Amino acid sequence: MHADSDDALLPGWYDSFNRMVLSHPESDIIYFENDSDTLPHNTLIEKYFDKQSNKNDCLDFGLRVTVPWGRVYKTNFIKENDIWFDELSKASDVYHGVNTFLKAKKISLSTSKIYHYYVHEGNISANFTKETWEDFKYVMYRKGDLVNAYLKQNNLNYRHYGTYLLKQGIEGKVGFKEIVSCLIGIKKHHMAIFPSFSQLASYLKKSK
Incomplete structure (x- = not known):
């Protein structure tokens, strides 16, 4: 699980995290909601929640929600597919986010909020x-x-x-x-x- 150094995990996050991991052992990626209203993640998770059994029915979700935080990856999935982040000044996580989604055999979506995303002027993406x-x-x-x-x-x-x-x-x-x-x-x-x-x-x- 990845987290930006200027963000935070919400109180009780581990219970939600652990519950989803234990109940979805077949999933290569589990996506969680966050408490930021500035991003489309939560709306898209709720929109495609009933379609998650077929990953290809969720293409719009997977290709728009590309940030690595607020989700958990199966370690073997990352290692077996040799997936890495780009070493770039901007959007170094975009290709990683899309690549993992497309390579995943099974994904799961959770409406539990475990992550807080801070928006401020110091963000690299804002420069x-x-x-x-x-x-x-x-x-x-x-x-x-x-x-x-x-x-x-x-x-x-x-x-x-x-x-x-x-x-x-x-x-x-x-x-x-x-x-x-x-x-x-x-x-x-x-x-x-x-x-x-x-x-x-x-x-x-x-x-x-």
């Missing part, structure tokens, strides 16, 4: 530099290729977006030329830029 931008592009492009290979291998359809990368570039004011290059890179690495009609309709319906 934008040329180095972090280049590293972020590298990670997202690799993620796109990894997801595409998995979808093809398992004959699955999933609209994998690269818009978050584009959003980061625009907010970081990387310039027009870099944004155009980013658009080309997103397409090249098998990610979508625009939402489907059904997703757009769903968004418009919620916003009314």
